[in-house]
Amino acid sequence: MKALFIESHGGPEVLRVGDLPAPGAAAGQALVRVRACGLNHLDVWIRQGLPNLKLTFPHVLGSDAAGVVESVNGDGAEGVAPGARVVVYPGLSCGRCRACHSGQDDMCSKFHLMGEHVSGGCAELVAVPLRNLWVLPEAISFVQAACLPVAYVTAWHMVACRGRVEPDEWVLVTAAASGVSSAAIQIAKMYRARVIAAASSERKLTLAKELGADEVVDYSRPDWAREVKRITGGEGVQVILDHVGASKWEDYVRLLSKGGRIVICGASSGYDAKTDLRHVFFRRLSIIGSTMGSLSDFGRVVEAVAKGRIRPVIHKTLPLEQAREAHRVLEEKEVLGKVVIEIG
Numbered sequence: 001m002k003a004l005f006i007e008s009h010g011g012p013e014v015l016r017v018g019d020l021p022a023p024g025a026a027a028g029q030a031l032v033r034v035r036a037c038g039l040n041h042l043d044v045w046i047r048q049g050l051p052n053l054k055l056t057f058p059h060v061l062g063s064d065a066a067g068v069v070e071s072v073n074g075d076g077a078e079g080v081a082p083g084a085r086v087v088v089y090p091g092l093s094c095g096r097c098r099a100c101h102s103g104q105d106d107m108c109s110k111f112h113l114m115g116e117h118v119s120g121g122c123a124e125l126v127a128v129p130l131r132n133l134w135v136l137p138e139a140i141s142f143v144q145a146a147c148l149p150v151a152y153v154t155a156w157h158m159v160a161c162r163g164r165v166e167p168d169e170w171v172l173v174t175a176a177a178s179g180v181s182s183a184a185i186q187i188a189k190m191y192r193a194r195v196i197a198a199a200s201s202e203r204k205l206t207l208a209k210e211l212g213a214d215e216v217v218d219y220s221r222p223d224w225a226r227e228v229k230r231i232t233g234g235e236g237v238q239v240i241l242d243h244v245g246a247s248k249w250e251d252y253v254r255l256l257s258k259g260g261r262i263v264i265c266g267a268s269s270g271y272d273a274k275t276d277l278r279h280v281f282f283r284r285l286s287i288i289g290s291t292m293g294s295l296s297d298f299g300r301v302v303e304a305v306a307k308g309r310i311r312p313v314i315h316k317t318l319p320l321e322q323a324r325e326a327h328r329v330l331e332e333k334e335v336l337g338k339v340v341i342e343i344g
Contacts, residue, residue, distance in 0.1 A: 003123030004037075004323045004341070005058040009049035012324045020058060023127040025073040030080060030130055032088065036146035036317075037122040038064030039330050039339045040179065041268065046116055047327065053116070062341070063090040063114050065121025065128075066136065066145035079135040086133045087145040088121060089153075089298045090114040095131065106157075106294045113150075113292070122320070124343060134299060137306040144305065147312035147338040150292070151179030152301045154265055157293030158241050159187040160300075163263040167192035169238040172228065172255065174248070176213065177204035177336045180265065182313040184241045185211045190309055196228060196237065200333070207313070207336050225251045236260065246270035253279050261286035313337025 001022040006014050025031040043061050046053070066087040069080060080086065093100050093108035100108050114120045114128070121128075136145055158180075159165050171188045175181050176197035188195050189212040197208030198219040205216040217227045229236060236257035245267025252262055253275060264287070267273075279285060304310045315337045318326045323341060330339050 001124040002320060002343075003060050004062065004320060005060045005119075006047055007057045007059075009047065011048075012327045014047060015324050015327060016058070017320055017323055020060070020123070022125050025071055025127045028074045028130055029127050030072045030133060031070040031125055031127050032065065032067045032086060032121075032133070033070045034065045034067040034121055034123060034126055034343050035142040036066050037062040037120075037341045037343060038146035038149070038151075039326055039341065040064065040150050041330065042116060042150065044327060044331060056119075060119035060121070060123050061115055062120040062122025063116065064088075064146045064149040065090075065114075065126055066142045067343075069133070070125065072130065074130065080130055080133050085136040085138075085142070087136055087140075087148060087302065088114070088126070088128050089132045089134060089295050090120070090149050091292060091295070092118065092129070092132070103296050104294055106292050122323075122341060122343070131295070134302050136302070139306050139308075140302070143314060143317055143340050143342065144312045145302075146340050147179065147314060148301050148305065149298065151338065152183040152305075152310070152312070153293040153298050154290070155180050155183035155187055155241075156297045156301050158263045158265055158290045159184055159191060161293070161297065162288050162290040163239050163241060163261060165191045165193050165239055169193050170196060170232050170235070170257075171239045171241065172196045172198060172237045172252075173208075173213070174198045174219070174240070174242045174244050175268070176208040176216070178243070179313070179338045180243055181241070182207065182211055182337050183310065185213050186310045187304075188241070190304065193239070196231060198224065198228075203334065204336065211313070219248065225255055228255055232257075239263065243267070244269050246273040249273035249275065253285065256283065256285050258283045259285070261288055263288045263290050265290045315339055317342050319343075
């Protein structure tokens with residue numbers, strides 16, 4: 001089969017598109033013929049190499065696969081049979097521990113992500129557990145589905161589960177045009193929040209408005225935090241949804257209202273953030289970590305997209321043979337939404 005893989009870490013030059021042995025479906029698995037695979041910044045970081053991440057090479061990249069079931073080995077999940085259109089939930093868990101049985105499979109101690117800890121789905125074929133397959137409604141294309149597994153599930157978990165966003169709360173969404181944040185804006189509006197979207201260019205702010213943001217601010221401007229305060233009548237925001245991290249962290253802490261909470265799922269600008277703890281205890285602030293989301297979160301995302309309540313934002317689609325170009329595009333700061341590789 002054709003696949004996108006690496007045999008060592010490095011720049012885009014280490015990306016390979018070539019033939020690898022096709023996987024077989026073990027008991028309890030299905031073999032999926034992949035039609036589209038979304039990329040995330042995670043793919044770039046894995047290509048470059050992450051601390052303590054030890055891979056078996058060749059390593060197939062890609063966490064966000066959607067396609068058609070080729071074969072099934074064992075009793076299938078509901079609707080999962082050869083020919084079914086499916087999207088793959090990329091989180092692999094044991095299925096037996098307390099976390100898995102309570103519906104928090106993403107908290108399983110054995111949780112692994114396809115494309116990161118084990119080979120992923122940017123290939124013509126991928127074998128996955130039957131429980132990880134979600135049948136696609138006809139209203140969702142393969143390219144749209146390939147936007148959902150990492151970014152949109154992460155955003156759902158941040159808004160609904162960790163942030164517990166409530167109607168009329170002011171919610172600040174940072175890096176507003178990214179895959180996670182373009183989803184978070186829409187999901188926060190589903191929860192009837194008042195959304196302020198922050199980004200660093202007019203194009204990104206325009207997209208945020210199109211997605212439903214009530215207000216937008218250019219946070220490359222030195223007075224951006226004062227503008228957020230003005231919008232909220234001096235109160236500040238109740239929730240901040242962030243994956244930027246250190247560069248504006250001190251501003252975030254000061255922008256929270258009393259009892260406010262920051263939900264953070266990444267640190268693209270750096271992880272060594274300075275926090276004045278007096279703000280945290282005097283104003284009863286909460287700093288909440290969030291990573292990925294559960295299989296049930298995934299189902300809610302697919303349902304919301306099928307009903308037209310969320311629309312995947314697609315910056316560009318490229319064929320498998322242009323994987324290096326896809327990585328180059330992904331690393332540009334002007335990407336709006338998701339970059340998707342079409343296969344076959």
